[in-house]
Amino acid sequence: MRIAVLDDDRLLLEMMERVIHEMGNTCQLYETGQACLQGLRRETFDMLIVDWELPDTSGPEVIRWARQHLDASLPILFITHRSEERDIVEGLQCGADDFMTKPVRVAELKARMHALLRRAYPECTDDVQTFGPYTFTRSSLSVTFGGKEVVLTYREFALALLLFQNAGRLMSRDHLREAVWGQNSEVLSRTLDTHVSRLRQVLQLRPGNRYSIAAVYGLGYRLDSHEI
Template identity: 70%
Template structure:
């Protein structure tokens, strides 16, 4: 999963970064509310960790912006020194899903992140995923379309599963590259485009079918369920 963090304390950012990465997630760090919102406008994330008091924009202002412009299911957690009941109420009322009081306890932060991600993305925990005529078995990296096997590389499989699990949601190019090729990968943009083009072909992910991948210029890709009739041409080798 890809997690964005907002905190103006370098030591806190370093600690959170370590905790998030040790849990196996990708992490993007921000020092100010303005830079955080700017990144949220062009990138996609699976969870947000937001400090209450930061430069430019307050934590509550950032959370309210996120609730107005980002998917309603996106989990948001406040991390703050504030611990009184009125602060908890204000934080939850402005759109946060959870509240962690500093100093951060590593085990608690890991547990709360894991719980929120399980709740927001239940399919990520399942081995066999089914979407209309598509079936993906994650333990064996096997894909089927209308009960016919489809040969995919491991990266093609990972990209397909990621798009299906987030159907209807715009996924940024960096998000897709980091999730499939790794955060430190220097994979070229055209490599991602080539993989998407291959998925469109072998899985029939294009207009006129049940699902289609669309490109959003300069931002990324989105998989949408179109609800069209079942295609008659099932020659997956073409």
């Protein structure tokens, strides 16, 4: 999972980054609301964590923008020094899914993040997942469709499953590279393109079929579903 964190406390951001990596996820850190909004316009994320008090805007304003312009199912966690009931109500009413008060306790943070991600993406823990005529089996790294089984490499399988899980959603190149190859990977763009090209071929993800992979110039890829 790829998580965006917005807070102007550098020490807290470093702690959040460490915790998110320990959970097996990647993250992008932002210290101002404007920087975060620019990132949300360009990139795709699976979760958003937002502080209330920011140097240039407020957490509620960022969350309201996210709810108006991003996927409605995106889980959002509010983290703030505020603890009055009216603040909690305002935080939830503006669109947050959960609310944590500072100082942040690591065990509680992990538990709340796990709960939000599990609720938003329950399919990510299943060994077998089906999308139309395609059946993905994690344990064998195989995809079955049209009466045949295709065994993929680990990277190919991870990339294909990520695209199917987000069908209809534009996935940025950075998101795909980080999710499949890891945040610190120096994988080249042509490596991603080569993997996408192979998936188009072996899984028949071309226009005219039930599913096809569309390239959005300068941004990334999107798996489109078509009624046949």
